[in-house]
Amino acid sequence: ISGLMRATFSTASGRQVQGGSTLTQQLVKQVFFPPEEANKRGLSGIPRKIKEIILAVEVERMYNKDQILSLYLNESPYGGRRNGAESAAQTYFGKKAKDLTLAEAALIASIPQNPPFYNPYNTAGNKALIARQHTVLDYMAEQGFISSKEAKEAKAIDIISTIKPQTEQLEGIKAPHFILMVRNRLSKELGEAVVGRGGLTVKTTLDWRIQEKLETDMKNFFATGRPDSVRISNGAATIEDVQTGQIVALVGSRDFNYGGFGQDNAAASYIQPGSTIKSLVFAQLFDVHGGNQPTFGSGSVLSDENIDKLYGAQLRNWDNKFMGGITIRKALSYSRNIPAIKAAYVVGNGSAQPVVEGIRRMGNTNYCRQEENAGGYGLGAAIGACGTKQTELVNGYGTLARLGVQKDSSSVIEVKNNQGETLKKWKDSSKQAVDSQSAYIVNDILSDRTIGLHGYMGVPGVRTSTKTGTSDKGSQPKDLWIVNYSPALVMGVWLGNSDTSVVGTSASNYAMPVVRSVMSFAHTEVYAKDGRWKPGQWYERPSGIQQVGGELYPSWWNKKQNNSSQKMTFDRVSKKKATSCTPDGAKEEIDVVRTTDPLTKKESFSVPAGYDANAEDDFHKCSDTKPQISSISVSNSGNKYTISANVSSGTHSLASIEIAVDGKTIKNASISSGGTQSETVTIDSAGSHSVTVTVRDSAYYTA
Known part of the structure; x- marks a missing residue:
């Protein structure tokens, strides 16, 4: 009580705060009060101190001094997950408390006043911890528990270097x-x-x-x-x-x-x-x-x-x-x-x-x-x-x-x-x-697995x-x-x-092998079984999204504001813009979208995959020669007519031949070399009939 009154008087008068706790009160504070209340100081801590005194009286009625000391030693925090002197001894020195040396015991006794700070693994507090250990040794010598010589020898030991590595405390932790x-x-x-x-x-x-x-897959990967x-x-x-x-x-x-x-x-x-x-x-x-x-x-x-x-x-x-x-x-x-x-x-x-x-x-x-x-x-x-x-x-x-x-x-x-x-x-x-x-x-x-490298980065199922x-x-x-x-x-x-x-x-x-293995397992073996994922599950498309030419645009996308559409003629072989040398058969008209670059302010075109609106056809040359049909002949046996055409290639290899009678195709076949190409057709009606032969090469030149 007198200690409490001295602390109260000092606080009220503005002097340095004094402590007023007995060992029993320290035990009560550790067991019955949460940290935020136990750590209150000055006037705000007086209500807690009064409660401590009342509870301490009850504890001392139930237990003798040795029992209280034992409880205190077993309940005191020594940093991290370590409560009790036995746990601290095992953690920091790898031995039982009864086997601690004087220097080790003094160090452990120094920790409970402020475990987070005096914890030996908190290197920032090591200097203060050693100073406190020395104070403990001095007190023991003053009170006759050890000699001055023993205290001096204990102080001389580099005790911090004997602390077990912290990594050992984590062995076996998941x-x-x-x-x-x-x-x-x-x-x-x-x-x-x-x-x-x-x-x-x-x-x-x-x-x-x-x-x-x-963990297993990462270790196996390495x-x-x-x-x-x-x-x-x-x-x-x-x-x-x-x-x-x-x-x-x-x-x-x-x-x-x-x-x-x-x-x-x-x-x-x-x-x-x-x-x-x-x-x-x-x-x-x-x-x-x-x-x-x-x-x-x-x-x-x-x-x-x-x-x-x-x-x-x-x-x-x-x-x-x-x-x-x-x-x-x-x-x-x-x-x-x-x-x-x-x-x-x-x-x-x-x-x-x-x-x-x-x-x-x-x-x-x-x-x-x-x-x-x-x-x-x-x-x-x-x-x-x-x-x-x-x-x-x-x-x-x-x-x-x-x-x-x-x-x-x-x-x-x-x-x-x-x-x-x-x-x-x-x-x-x-x-x-x-x-x-x-x-x-x-x-x-x-x-999108059809573009870039995404095809190699899927997860099965x-x-x-x-x-x-x-x-x-x-x-x-x-x-x-x-x-x-x-x-x-x-x-x-x-x-x-x-x-x-x-x-x-x-x-x-x-790292895709690890990703593929773990993500497949997590989805099919964990989330699917827990009901948190289903095969084929995907996002529901938000309302308003526009789909134009296979591409997606938000609802606020304004085609007229951003660009204008136009038709552009491409060469179907090189996929580049057609020129005067591009044959008609190789030309195709495609809708493109013209846009202005936000940084360079240059115009550019949005075209289908594989096409290039910024380059011209460099496959066809104006000096190219077309394939030729040197002769067409017709012979018959009754109503069976055989149509023959002698064809040859130009600059490029031949690709196909088409034979038609009265506008109806009777042969459409791939060819790779010149010579005579024939086809037989049955004609029952009398009169004149028209025969058309068209040959095309790989560059879409025709004859």
Whole structure:
């Protein structure tokens, strides 16, 4: 009581606060009071102190001093999940409490006053911990428990170096990268003091079935030696449930127990995402509308061309080529850089900030934060020139999979303290980051297996969308990315090296074997059996989407505002614009859409796949010679008439011959060489009849 009164008087008079707790009160505080109340100081802590005294009196009536001391030692927190001196002894020194040396026992006795800080694994607090250990030894010497010589010898021991490695404390823990990530998140949300005390019951979002499969496949993938053969030493993967935004599986390295960097969590580290960021950029482009702004769909054209002068630096594609006027479907499927830069230019009206803010709204919360703090970023952010966390990139793709709805990435469902009180509980949160039509069009493009490299990136039995990406160090690739997703799950994989050194391949789909195996299992063996996914499941097309010439456009797309249609004559052989040398038989008229590039202001044309509106027929030459028919003869036997034609090739090889009588074809056959071609026909009616022979070569010249 007197100690409490001294503390109260000191607080009221403004002096330094004094403590007023007995050992029994310390025990009562640990057992009966939550951290937020137990840690109150000054006047706000007086009600708790009074309760402590009352409860302490009851405890001392029930237990003797030795029992109370035993309870205190067994209940005291010693950092992390460790409660009790025995647990601390095993954790930090690998021995029973009764076998501790003087120096070890003094160190452990120093921890309970502030476990999160004095925890030996908290290196920032090691100096203070040693000072406190020395104080404990001094007190013991002063009170006659040890000699001054023993205290001095104990102080001389480098006790910190004898602490067991923290990694040993994690042996046998399931999903260690995930668990440590959860702990770090909770420390930030609830405070290190709360988490450090231990005693929390945490229910996470992890699905062990998928996690186990992911860990096994990742280890097996590296065990094959294929990654090592192309100088890839590490990898990380994150899988998110689309409906909730909850992380169901995560590995932060090739193997947590791998030497050197195995314990580092690359899934929560900043790494440039390369072209995987482009999907989030084009979703925003499709969202653009209002006023006189141009509007876009998958068939809109953004020319892939040299824009170095406008961009202010050299900008190239992965293959050092330009594809010219291509649709956005092609631009995203073939991962072209220039169209993505142009898309960001339109979204931000020349500034990169709006598109980066949009990427953050979609779930990639910290995209470009490091660059922003270091002085800024440019339009290169549209092609992955900023750092991101894998968990956040996956959440951004989850927004696409939710048709534009963003849900915060989460790893914890519920947290309770040792009093059974709920400290944290997951709540569903949703906000529309981009329009559902815009997200649907991106999903459709990335699921198109007929274009780009998508044909190699399917998951057996599961319809998914896929995007790959590569980031470079100089001119060499260093990070390989792939994101694969369905209406049920999103999976992102990174491959590279923890020291950021370059890898020996630019094949960003290198991790596809892992993706294919895990995503197939997760859908068919877990989600299907849980009733959360059905074979063939896909997104319902949002109302309003327009389909023009096989391409998709949002409801606000205005064909007249953005472009004009016209007919253009092409050569059917070269698929380029016809010239005066193109034979009539090779000409075909096609409807094309003329558009104006938003950055260069040049006109370009949207044409069917394979056609080039920016080049002229270079296959046919005006000097070409046509095939020839040197003679046609008719002979008969009764009403059986045999028609024969002698044909020869010109510049190009022969392709076909057609023989008709009175306008009715009696022979239409492929031929490859000249000579006599014959066909017999029965003619019963008397009178004159017309015979027509037409021969065509491979260049569509006819005779």
